[in-house]
Amino acid sequence: MNTNFIIHEPAGEYHARSRKGEFMSSHLLADFRESPALYNKEVKGEIEQKDTPAFVLGRAAHSLILEGRTAFDRDFVVTDGPVNPRTGEPYGAKTKAYADWLASQEREVVSGKDYDFILKLQRSVHLHAAASELLASGEAEGVVRAEYCGVPCQIRMDWFSPESGLVDLKTCDSLKWFEADCRRYGYIFQLAFYRAVIRVVTGVTVPIHIIAVEKNEPFATGVWQLTGDVLDTAERINEAALERYKKCLYTGIWPTGYEEIRLIDSL
Structure with a gap:
């Protein structure tokens, strides 16, 4: 399988x-x-999209782990910011001096402490035999666009290779609970959607793996492969949602899902 269907563009x-x-x-x-x-409110711009420090940290971790230091340095700078001449210490992140300095930066800022944290994640992933093998060759942060179920769709893949298929990188508090996290945060639906869009473009149903790395000691890494059965089930639910989406587009009616009276009949 060639990968000329993959687009590379800024996030x-x-x-x-x-x-x-x-x-x-x-x-x-x-x-x-x-x-x-x-x-509907999101695409109409009625809900503010906030970029939190946690989002910046997540983007930085993905960049360093999947793309390497050169790509990381292109988009991020490691610094604790300007130093207060009276104290000899960096200004606090909530001060006006820091905010003014931050607004002038062309790259996203990662503190020294956060960079050390990201290095721990990177080392853990790269020292895990299965994770390292999955990431041995391929492309990071590739975009694929296709019409799926009659709807223009797009995906941004963490990692793709013809040999390993799609690989998604996640962080978690504990690998012990990661399988529950997959259900709680909708990872299975996300990756079923990715798999389906790739299939539309390539005609191939690719394997799906998740690399998960802990954000706490011992910063352990684990790898999961999602079975075809669970992805097929999620795909059917996604496709039913896309059919409802097309109906909403046609009617202009965007329900909350709570229009009818509901019953509470158990403790």
Whole structure:
């Protein structure tokens, strides 16, 4: 399988095209499954999209682990910011001096402490035999666009290779509970959506793996392969949601899902 179907573009450009409703993404589809009204408000720009320090840290970790130091340095700078001349210490992150300095930066800022944390994640992933093998060859942060179920869709893959298929990188508090995290955070639906879009373009049903690394000591890494059965089930639910989405587009009605009276009949 060649990979000429993969597009490489800045993350901001990719996300902007989803936010304005040009393409359905796995995140937006998850919001639609929860509430069509929520989806509609998002694409109309009625819900503020906040970029938190945790999001920056996550992007930085993905960049260093999957793309390497050169790509990381292109998009991020490691620094604790300007130093207060009176104390000899960096200004606090909530001070005006720090905020003014941060606004002038062309790259996203990662503190020294956060960079050390990311290095621990990177070492753990690269020292895990199965994870290292999955990431031995391939492309990071590739975009694929296709019409799926009659809806323009797009995905941004953490890692793809013709040999290993799709590999997604996640962080977690504990590997012990990661399988529950997969269900709680909708990872199975996300990756079923990715698999389906790839199939539309290539005609191939690729294998799906998740690499999960703990955010706490001992920073252990684990690898999971998602079975075809569980992905097929999630795919059917995604496709039913896309059919409801097309109906909402046609009617202009975006329900919350709570229009009817519900019963509470058990303790």
